[in-house]
Amino acid sequence: MRIVDVNEYYSPTGGGVRTYLDRKMRILAELGHELIVIAPWDEDRVEDRPDGGRIYWVKSPPLILDRNYWLFRDGGPVCALLDELKPDVVENCSPWRPAWFIGDWRGDALKIFFAHNDNMGAYPHRWLEGIASPERIERWFSWYTRYMDKFLGKYDAFVTNGPALAKRYRARGLHVDAAMPLGIDRNHFSPDLRDEKLRASMLAQLDLPPEAHLLIGLGRHHKEKRWPVVIDAVERAGADMPVGLMLLGDGPQRATLERQIAGNSHIRLFRPVYERERFCRILASADALIHGSDQEPFGLVASEALASGLPLIVPNDGGCAEVADPLFSETYQPKDSKSAAAAIRRLFAREPAILRAAARHAAGQVLSDRDHAIALVDYYRELLAGRRRSAVA
Structure with missing residues (x-):
């Protein structure tokens, strides 16, 4: 054909x-x-x-x-x-x-x-x-x-x-x-790439101990991604638990986001990682993916995270919501940082071993x-x- x-x-x-x-x-x-x-x-x-x-x-x-x-x-x-x-x-x-x-x-x-x-x-x-x-x-x-x-x-x-x-x-x-x-290209992403030493190093960059929770966000710094909502949600959840956010990406909103997180050492912006093997190791070594956009036509980042064995915290509308099974995900109302903070708390209140086992099992079901x-x-x-x-x- x-x-x-x-x-x-x-x-x-x-x-x-x-x-x-x-x-x-x-x-x-x-x-x-x-x-x-x-x-x-x-x-x-x-x-x-x-x-x-x-x-x-x-x-x-x-x-x-x-x-x-x-x-x-x-x-x-x-x-x-x-x-x-x-x-x-x-x-x-x-x-x-x-x-x-x-x-x-x-x-x-x-x-x-x-x-x-x-x-x-x-x-x-x-x-x-x-x-x-x-x-x-x-x-x-x-x-x-x-x-x-x-x-x-x-x-x-x-x-x-x-x-x-x-x-x-x-x-x-x-x-x-x-x-x-x-x-997605299933040849690269895998839960087996999880590296506890790398995880501890990433948490240290966020001024947090190894027992803290590590969230990762992926995507352009653009209004439609709603990163201000995510940042506000992490700050709210951080009042009740040790949690940090690594945000990988770049774009026109970068300066705005930097001003929003000024003074918060638990949230940092990182440039995109283009070296595939390193990126996949970073992704697999986080504790959960958090995403802000309810306008994603297809939840590519959610699928990549899931293939890496990560639980998901995503809006209840849009492409990411389509792969957010309750067994390994928490969803929240789009544009609502209070709802997103509550989803963070719910996810990390679960039994970690059971949650990660559910996400790891789902990793094998991600469409290639x-x-x-x-x-x-x-x-x-x-x-x-x-x-x-x-x-x-």
């Missing part, structure tokens, strides 16, 4: 979508399939990947607000490439110009709109938070839902990257054909990215077979 992903979120310096597609290219090649990405960039260029797959870069203007990304100017060059490549399946995740020119392309391929995010949650709900209720914001921007419904009618299927996104879109009245949860790729190809195969049966009939 040849799959072509027309993707405006893929760039040389991109984030999660780029990581997902790079890994997916390799896995599909191993399974005997081919994934080709068509992405906008500074110049026309073809890039063959040695472990399978190919990138067609199409000369396009940059995104003014974020120079890490580019936007397709028009669909002509992209559709010409599709005519040349003759794919079995075309994927697109952009709701803007590509949504229409891919939908109108006259090729024989299966057309899939694959949602990686929710623009309503990422922008209007965040911008207008505190000004209007979520229900009113949804009503104000119902035009966007109607807009999506129009172009989705041109596609054979609307697929999301997990149940959290599917619930949001279905709540707005859109028809979602399938929720295909993403997976290979599992995701296999399930996605099987789903596309079923759709193609259904189309052939309809044609014969």
